[in-house]
Amino acid sequence: MRFWKALTLTAATGALLMTAPNAQAAYPEKPITMIVAFGAGGGTDLLIRGLAPFLEKQLGDGARIEVVNKPGAGGEIGFAAIADAAPDGYTIGAINSPNVNAIPIERQARYSLDRLDPLYNLVDDPGAFAVNAEGPFKTLADVVAYAKANPNGVTVGTTGIGSDDHLAMLVFQRQAGVTFTHVPFQGSAANEAALANKKIMLSSVNIGEAMQYKQKDPIALLGVMAGKKVEQAPEIATFKEQGYNALMSSLRGIAAPKGLPPDVRAKLIDALDKAATHPGFQAKAKELFQPTRLLPPDQYATELAASTKELRELWATAPWLK
Secondary structure: OHHHHHHHHHHHHHHHHHHHHHHHHOOOOOOEEEEEOOOOOOHHHHHHHHHHHHHHHHHOOOOOEEEEEOOOHHHHHHHHHHHHOOOOOOEEEEEEEOHHHHHHHHOOOOOOHHHEEEEEEEEEEEEEEEEEOOOOOOOHHHHHHHHHHOOOOOEEEEOOOOOHHHHHHHHHHHHHOOOOEEEEOOOHHHHHHHHHOOOOOEEEEEHHHHHHHHOOOOEEEEEEOOOOOOOOOOOOOEOHHHOOOOOOEEEEEEEEEOOOOHHHHHHHHHHHHHHHHOHHHHHHHHHOOOOEEEEOHHHHHHHHHHHHHHHHHHHHHOOOOO
């Protein structure tokens, strides 16, 4: 009897040892939710939907990514949904800086940065000012002249309070000595639609998004907030070339809730790296005018920490909600 008990116990132990690795290797066993903190049709949404099939392929047979839009509050609703999710690898999402850094600085946010695990950065998209091509503004100088003659008369659309678009608008206001009227939207698609329909006079937007919209609507670009002309629009002058040293850009990457199992985290990072460097995704990013800047976790976290420090210093001297 003891022999059979021992044999049964040995067999059971062996079965557990054999199945444990298989259980780990099975991830993902169900669909992965990929949260986008902005509306459908915007730059982040299109980028993530372009990435999803390549990420599915790298995660293995049967893997499925379900993109879910959770717009609102400048990205806070979506970022909080990522931070609040179970750290099991089945909810990840896109985070955008400076939005993700700025929101916890400017107000009591529903999330904190230390609850997010930055896995991989995909894009670094400089800011730009766009106008309706049929409108009165042809240059930044036109905007400044009108704004000086009509304080608060220029309506400027952004993707929300504390977004890179909003901060870019405020930086330019201070440098030009003018005041605009801020019109926040839940995403860049809504911002662009308002501009195309002449509901606003100017849109603070990223260059990648602006170039997409320019293909279908009467949109003109007045300048790009980069240190030098950008590949996506080499004909567009920088703000600096026009007398304004305004620099602003948005990192767009993938994050998870803090506390992922190490094996799941490693698999996600490896899959993201292979998906992002895949020629098919690179071609898709180029088609979307998205300037890729691929950063692995450590470099991405360092970049976010540095930009957070800069934003805290800016808030201490010139809070953007005042």
